[in-house]
Amino acid sequence: MSAPLKERIRADLEARILSGEWPPGYRIPFESELTDLYGCSRMTVNKVLAGLAESGLIQRRRRAGSFVAQPALQSAVLRIPDIPHEVEARGEHYDFELVARERRGIGPKDPPASGLAPGEPVLALTCRHLADGRPFAWEERLISLATVPAAAEADFSAVPPGTWLLRHVPWTEAEHRITALNASPALAESLDLPPGGACLSVARRTWRGDGTLTYVQQVFRGDLYSLGARFAP
Amino acid sequence: MSAPLKERIRADLEARILSGEWPPGYRIPFESELTDLYGCSRMTVNKVLAGLAESGLIQRRRRAGSFVAQPALQSAVLRIPDIPHEVEARGEHYDFELVARERRGIGPKDPPASGLAPGEPVLALTCRHLADGRPFAWEERLISLATVPAAAEADFSAVPPGTWLLRHVPWTEAEHRITALNASPALAESLDLPPGGACLSVARRTWRGDGTLTYVQQVFRGDLYSLGARFAP
């Protein structure tokens, strides 16, 4: 009985919606009716309903009332952790090799999805991630030196670039694209896979404000890696 | 100038946090100071700060003040839309075939990841999704008849089961696992792929309260499908 009133009201309304008692599209009682039902002021009910609307459980229309929202199509909070952290969480030994490091300008062969303009100076890094000594992921990364000048002096032979960036550079926006692809012969050799083996590719572009920070493509062995997410609507 | 006061305050505070002007751990001004700064009542400021706290941008401690939260390592809101919706959004014609429909109990061949107990009655559905007449995804689904009895009467020849479930059954929790795999000969034929072609597999288990609603594995042609997500921390 000690829970705050607004939490009890919210829990009650959520229970009715999630149990299906109030199905999608149902018009829930007006604020004035809930005010009577719970014996509280309209402000209290209003804050609860505003919170439910922000969470997407209900939709509100002036003059018409508040309606149970159609369930969200599917939106998941997908967590893509730092690779070393992920590997060690599985109880395996993490290691990585810096295969190539080059300071150059963006050229025609760089993917246009990187969002980096031709000629823009970048640090191009290629590295291979290992779990218990076995190749696990192949990473090709471009870091904008205009946006992240400190990257030019960073020691990426000790700390992988993804981890370094997470620790040193705040970001404001990112875009992911997840695909499946067959390993090319060269990639198959790097990942110790048969040619054509299925791989999970995660391409990520990260911004801070207007400037692209980094564009990275990480290719994981399909048989050794999967992305997981557990979430609520 | 016409935006509501609380939205202007919220946007201003968010900008200071995201720009790095107020770094993680920084103590933001007290409600009383913000009240003076914006020339409004404490209730208005309080609602804005409560909203920021709910979104996880700040943490609040009584007597101590409000502090900018440490940013999450990487968390993405990954949207996995309804397949028909997704296909039509690309301007292609969506179609699907119900390949098999069987009412049975969970057996030893069903994946343990489904979370359904052996013997539990389910509706097992297999279907194939087509975009502009070309096979696009293969879906195997189990629907718990104990939790969703209405599924037994649903007409899944007109509406695909995923869409039907989204429209009729609210869910409270879900778990995803995304992997890449090589198409087996049978799958390759169903998806009109060369054997061994890379596919993106999305396995999803969905709950309502304690009961598993459905377990589904959707296998997409890797060359025709990718998951995308754009997000802010």
Added chain:
DNA sequence: GCACTGAGTATGTATATACATAATCGCAGG
């Protein structure tokens, strides 16, 4: 120097009130 206590304070919750806003409904007129 340390543990305990009490005062002070920022946030948390709740109410009453007021006016703005937008969408719906019904009615009048064509």
Added chain:
DNA sequence: CCTGCGATTATGTATATACATACTCAGTGC
């Protein structure tokens, strides 16, 4: 029957106020 307009009304926003609560900090006593 259909259109347009105005009255109605539920929500949206904002304020002033009040008291509860939990935490910090300073000061007291040992």
